[in-house]
Amino acid sequence: MRRVVRFGIDVGKARIGVAxxxxxxxxxxPLETVTRDTEGTGHVDRIAxxxxEYSAGELYVGYPLNLRGESTPSTEDAVRVAREIATGTGLPVRLIDERLTTVSAARQFQAAGRSASRSRSVIDQAxxxxxxxxxLDQERASGKPAGREIEVDDEDKLD
Incomplete structure (x- = not known):
């Protein structure tokens, strides 16, 4: 396993969870929930x-395909933000399938007796x-980084 701090980034329409x-x-x-700046690059600046601050060397951004493994508008948005983050940080950004991560996180909060609607920013971090x-588990099992590295100037669809 490579020795480097990695970030996980869950892109949402209003907030971005960071681990x-x-x-x-x-x-x-969990690290922070960053407010999404729909008018500018405030979210990218905060992530940078x-x-x-944490000397991260690699970033994983969630790649939200639908349950059939197809691209959606959320997928395209996440790829756009991943490119912005790669450009803003100069670090490798890898896309990783994140189907149901937010659902899983919300269920964990509900199982613990916490209101999902009042815990949204914490759910984004979760x-x-x-x-x-x-x-991390995939890399440990395979010996290779998980996901697919995004190319900043790669305009193809990443399906």
Whole structure:
């Protein structure tokens, strides 16, 4: 397993959940929920600040396909944000299948007796933890980084 801090990023329409790993890639933990800046790059700027603060070396962005594995408008939005983050941080960004991570996170909160509607920002972080932990576990099992690295100037559909 490569020794590097990794971030997991769950892109939503209003918020972006961010999680980080330890340098050994053993455990993903929640970090922050960043408000999505639909008019500018405030969310990218904040993620770049977090990357610098925690010396992250690789980023995983959730790739939200539908249950049939097809692209949706959310998929295209996540890819667009992933490209912005790659450009803004200068780091490798890998897309990782994140079907049902937010649903899983919300269910965990409901099972713990917490209101999902009042815990949205924490759920976004929990979804980022789930997708990052999935990436860490895949890399540990295969010996190779999980997902697909996004090319900043790659305009093809990544389905």
């Amino acid at each position: 980080r790993s330890d340098p050994d890639g053993l455990l993903a933990t 600040q977090l990357v610098a 979804a980022a933890v789930i997708l990052l932990q999935q990436a």
